[in-house]
Amino acid sequence: MADNWRQEYLRALPGVDVVLAAVRQAEGGRFPRPLLVRTVQEVIDGLRRRIMQATSREELAEFNSQPEAVAKEALARLRQLQRPSLQRVINATGTVLHTNLGRARLAEAAIEAMRRAAGYCSLEMDLPSGRRGLRHAHVERLLTALTGAEAACVVNNNAAAVLLALNTLAAGKKVIVSRGELVEIGGSFRIPEVMAASGARLVEVGTTNKTHYGDYEQAVDEETALLLKVHTSNYRVVGYTASVEVAELVELGRSVGLPVMEDLGSGLLVDLSAFRLEREPLVAERIAAGVDVLTLSGDKLLGGPQAGIILGKRAFLERIKKNQLMRALRPDKITLAALEATLQIYLFGDPLREIPVLAMLTISKDMLKRRAERLAAALRERAEGILTVDVREDYSFVGGGAMPLTRLPTFVVALRHKKMSQAEWVKKLRTGTPSLVGRVQDDWLLLDPRTIEEAEEEEVVACLT
Numbered sequence: 001m002a003d004n005w006r007q008e009y010l011r012a013l014p015g016v017d018v019v020l021a022a023v024r025q026a027e028g029g030r031f032p033r034p035l036l037v038r039t040v041q042e043v044i045d046g047l048r049r050r051i052m053q054a055t056s057r058e059e060l061a062e063f064n065s066q067p068e069a070v071a072k073e074a075l076a077r078l079r080q081l082q083r084p085s086l087q088r089v090i091n092a093t094g095t096v097l098h099t100n101l102g103r104a105r106l107a108e109a110a111i112e113a114m115r116r117a118a119g120y121c122s123l124e125m126d127l128p129s130g131r132r133g134l135r136h137a138h139v140e141r142l143l144t145a146l147t148g149a150e151a152a153c154v155v156n157n158n159a160a161a162v163l164l165a166l167n168t169l170a171a172g173k174k175v176i177v178s179r180g181e182l183v184e185i186g187g188s189f190r191i192p193e194v195m196a197a198s199g200a201r202l203v204e205v206g207t208t209n210k211t212h213y214g215d216y217e218q219a220v221d222e223e224t225a226l227l228l229k230v231h232t233s234n235y236r237v238v239g240y241t242a243s244v245e246v247a248e249l250v251e252l253g254r255s256v257g258l259p260v261m262e263d264l265g266s267g268l269l270v271d272l273s274a275f276r277l278e279r280e281p282l283v284a285e286r287i288a289a290g291v292d293v294l295t296l297s298g299d300k301l302l303g304g305p306q307a308g309i310i311l312g313k314r315a316f317l318e319r320i321k322k323n324q325l326m327r328a329l330r331p332d333k334i335t336l337a338a339l340e341a342t343l344q345i346y347l348f349g350d351p352l353r354e355i356p357v358l359a360m361l362t363i364s365k366d367m368l369k370r371r372a373e374r375l376a377a378a379l380r381e382r383a384e385g386i387l388t389v390d391v392r393e394d395y396s397f398v399g400g401g402a403m404p405l406t407r408l409p410t411f412v413v414a415l416r417h418k419k420m421s422q423a424e425w426v427k428k429l430r431t432g433t434p435s436l437v438g439r440v441q442d443d444w445l446l447l448d449p450r451t452i453e454e455a456e457e458e459e460v461v462a463c464l465t
Contacts, residue, residue, distance in 0.1 A: 005057040013047060014067040016040050022071035031078050039074045090456050090463070092438040094410060094448025096360045097266075097400025101437065103299045103306070104400075105356040107345055110304065110338040117337035136321065138336050142343040143311060146269060148287045149294070151317035153310050154339065155329040161295035161308030162191075162263050163198050166226070168323045169259060169293070169316065171199035173225035178211035178243065179204045181230035183265075191230055191263075200225070210242040213252065220256050227253050229262040229291075231281060246281075250290035259292035259316060266402035267296025267309065269346055275362045277398075278406040283311070292316055298335075300400045303357035304342035305335045360450050361398065365409050371449040372411035375457055379413070382465045388416040396450045412439075412446040415464070429463060436463040 019040045047065055054060050089101050097103045106114075117123075126133035136153045143152035155161050166175065175195060182191050182204065195202050203224070205215035216227060227249055246262060253260040268280045280301065286294050293316050298307030308329075310320060320326070331339075345354045352358050369391075376391045383389070396408040415438075417425040422443060429436040429445075439446045452460060 006051055006054070009051045009060060009063065009065070010048065012065050013044055013051075014065060014070055016044065018067045019044070019070045019074065022067040023075060026068075026071055027075060035078070036074070039077055040070065043070050043073045043077070087433075087435050089435040089437055090460060091451040092436060092447040092449075092460065094394070094396035094408075094412065094439060094446070094450050095399035096357055096396065096451060097300055097398060097402060098451075099400055104303045105360075106305065106338055107303070107342055107355050109345060109349075109354065110341040113337040113341035114334050117333045121333055121337070123333045123336070135330065135333075135336060139340050139343060142340065142347060143309065146343060146346055147284045147311055149311035150314040151312065153317060153321050153326075154298070154331050154336065155308040155310065155326070156331050156335070157306055158263070158265065158295055158297040158308040159194060160329040161310045163194055164308075164323055164325050164329055165261060165293050165295060165310055165316075165320055166195055166198035166200045166228075167325060168320045169261065170201075170225035173201060174203045174221070174223045175200045175226045175228050176203045176205055176216055176219045176224060177228040177230060178206045178215075180206060180208050180211055180241075180243065181232060183230055183232055209240060211244060212242060213244050213248055216244060216249065216252055217256075220252075220258065224256075224258060227258055227260045229260070231262065231264045246286060246289045246291060253292070254290075259313075260290070261293040261312075262286060262291050262295070264294055264296040266300030266302075266400060267294075268301040270351055270358065272358070272361060277361060277408075278403040280403060287311060293320075298339055298342075300402050301357065301398075302342070303351075303355040305338040307331055307335055307339055356453075361408070363450060365411070368449055369411040371452075371454070371457070372413050375447065375449060375452075375460065376413045378457075378461045379415070379464060382461060386418055387464065388418060390414040390444075394446060394448070396448055408450065410448055410450050412448045414444045414446055416444055432463055434459060434463070436460060 016037060020036065023036060023040070047063075047070070050063070051060065091098055091101050091105075093101075122133070124133050124135050125131075139154055140152045143149065155164055177191070192202050201223075203219050205211055205219050229244075229246060229249055246260075250260050264281065264283065264286060266280070267283045269283055271282060273279050283294065283296060291312065293310065293312040296302070296309050296311075298304040298309055310317065342355065345351050352362055372391050376389050379387055379389050390413070391411055392414055394410055394412040396410045398406050398408070416422070420428075422440070422445070426438075426440060426445060429438070439448065447460065
């Protein structure tokens with residue numbers, strides 16, 4: 001038959017017991033037998049699929065179904081399973097809020113708070129009375145003190161905050177929003193889709209570049225439940241544009257008896273404009289302007305853990321807290337512990353020094369130059385003949401969908417490996433322990449000290465040498 005070669009390969013596949021014997025010889029049965037059996041079966045099934053999908057013998061030229069080879073593959077998979085998937089990474093990219101690397105680096109106080117909360121803690125117990133408490137209480141007073149809001153609650157991210165607020169205030173009814181504010185965030189999550197999932201009905205007004213007060217006013221009818229403003233934190237429309245300011249929208253809301261909600265995105269608690277950063281609206285400013293419900297992220301410019309923060313008028317927040325979706329969207333004890341510690345720094349500490357995101361955004365160019373030159377000198381000393389090392393001016397980025405027009409002047413260490421291809425070298429650094437991730441540009445690997453902690457500099461040198 002034409003496919004006799006395929007049958008030949010199929011008959012050569014080893015049995016599970018034969019492979020297990022080869023594993024025991026190599027490993028001494030260190031892995032649990034059920035897990036080992038299942039993994040061996042998966043490897044053999046993969047080999048069988050490869051045979052069946054091949055169209056000629058030539059495609060299987062490198063095929064190896066010897067028991068020892070199958071055992072080696074099974075053991076490799078099990079060792080990979082043993083290794084933690086979340087690996088520590090030294091972020092040398094210069095992108096402060098690097099979404100793929102976990103966004104905000106937490107303050108030391110937040111990390112310690114997470115460690116304390118990992119065991120038993122007073123998550124939902126009021127210790128003075130001994131009665132059941134509310135998990136929102138751990139951060140609500142801090143949030144209201146910082147922002148001037150009447151009430152607050154926390155969910156697991158800002159998309160959840162928007163979803164929960166819209167579902168509470170406008171399910172089955174109309175929500176008016178400017179067409180130019182129908183943003184898409186990472187992972188293709190879009191405001192219209194989030195709104196649809198909430199049960200609210202989207203009413204677009206204005207055009208992509210221009211929306212006026214009258215556009216909102218004319219769209220209001222008896223089915224309207226909410227006026228929504230979305231801060232375009234991850235892009236800007238420039239040129240021939242017009243938009244309605246929050247204060248104007250609040251005025252309209254008061255005149256027609258409708259609440260105003262704003263999705264602020266990457267909420268900022270302190271003014272950074274003195275450091276020549278792009279002007280972002282402050283959370284307290286929005287609350288003072290009269291917004292009824294405000295949502296923002298905890299892990300962006302605030303510099304805390306991933307969380308969605310909902311602030312605003314007490315009457316609306318009490319309704320939001322009682323929504324049955326709250327249980328599905330609420331944060332865990334670790335998140336609340338980290339957020340509480342971060343907020344305490346804003347109230348009682350030195351946020352520009354103690355919160356890494358703010359420290360990275362405000363570090364001086366002179367300091368970055370000194371650190372880049374120090375790192376370069378160490379590399380020249382220890383990697384002579386291996387690396388080409390240069391220090392040059394460049395730009396860092398905020399990242400995380402925040403301050404899209406901001407480029408932060410910096411100094412970087414530019415590197416080339418003299419004996420290894422760039423792709424191979426960069427992958428080796430990325431898959432090392434710890435992982436080192438820089439920015440590849442014009443066949444150079446750039447390391448930006450803005451996002452490298454000073455305590456990590458010696459590790460960076462060790463990774464590279």
